[in-house]
Amino acid sequence: MIEVDRVGRSFTVGRRRARKTVHAVQDLSFTVEAGEFVGYLGPNGAGKSTTIKMLTGILAPTSGRIQVAGLDPSRRRTALARKIGVVFGQRTTLWWDLPLKDSFELIRHLYKVDRVLFRRRLDELTGLLDLAGFMNTPVRQLSLGQRMRGDITAALLHSPAVLVLDEPTIGLDVVSKAAMREFLRRLNADHGTTVLLTTHDLGDIERLCRRVMLIDHGRLTFDGTLDDLRATVPEETSIEDVVARLYTGGSASP
Numbered sequence: 001m002i003e004v005d006r007v008g009r010s011f012t013v014g015r016r017r018a019r020k021t022v023h024a025v026q027d028l029s030f031t032v033e034a035g036e037f038v039g040y041l042g043p044n045g046a047g048k049s050t051t052i053k054m055l056t057g058i059l060a061p062t063s064g065r066i067q068v069a070g071l072d073p074s075r076r077r078t079a080l081a082r083k084i085g086v087v088f089g090q091r092t093t094l095w096w097d098l099p100l101k102d103s104f105e106l107i108r109h110l111y112k113v114d115r116v117l118f119r120r121r122l123d124e125l126t127g128l129l130d131l132a133g134f135m136n137t138p139v140r141q142l143s144l145g146q147r148m149r150g151d152i153t154a155a156l157l158h159s160p161a162v163l164v165l166d167e168p169t170i171g172l173d174v175v176s177k178a179a180m181r182e183f184l185r186r187l188n189a190d191h192g193t194t195v196l197l198t199t200h201d202l203g204d205i206e207r208l209c210r211r212v213m214l215i216d217h218g219r220l221t222f223d224g225t226l227d228d229l230r231a232t233v234p235e236e237t238s239i240e241d242v243v244a245r246l247y248t249g250g251s252a253s254p
């Protein structure tokens, strides 16, 4: 479902003599099969957002090849938009001044979703994410947790095969976080949606992801199961400690 083959992405920053090249992602290769739920971890500045922007076609790679749902994201961005859902926890894709339900209606038009399918999907998501109480509220008046549920709904209205999430639980309280995790778990289990999740919250990873990939300085430093990751250190070590050790340059092998 997702194929990343020796992908690199660099940026040129600064001017004249201060000009330099930042290698945000380097020689990155991985494959995600249909139905997998994969956690994508890395310290600040490691290259996670750059990867996600390339997977969704916002950025083109400077080298290598990417295929998502059979399409080259940067060349087929419009076609890909019908097959992929994307949620950036730090910003909204909803219309700030419109009631939530109007944002959803606009998305239906943009994605040309059949009216009956849309109604069915929206009813399902309204129930699962408990949206009924604020469907008529303008997005700018929603709490962060409500807005996030709205954003997740917006990303799923066209029933995409792949969902890419960039920190979807950031800023959520413990109850909202648990509800969001349960929703994502069910989405993956019941609909078989392939999910790639970026987060700094290791609770998300522990509860949702069997497989974890770690990126550091633009390079993949670990790709395996959560159990493999845990097995790299003594049993009593928490997952936070395991990951912190890797972030600060420790080896992934015992």
Ligand SMILES: Nc1ncnc2c1ncn2[C@@H]1O[C@H](COP(=O)(O)OP(=O)(O)OP(=O)(O)O)[C@@H](O)[C@H]1O
Pocket (backbone or CB within 6 Å): 011, 012, 013, 022, 023, 024, 042, 043, 044, 045, 046, 047, 048, 049, 050, 051
């Ligand atoms: N548009 C850009 N122009 C220049 N440099 C960039 C650009 N986007 C990202 N970078 C650089 O690329 C590197 C990787 O950034 P990226 O945003 O992908 O990291 P990240 O893993 O998502 O970090 P965080 O966890 O802090 O969000 C950083 O050094 C960043 O400064």
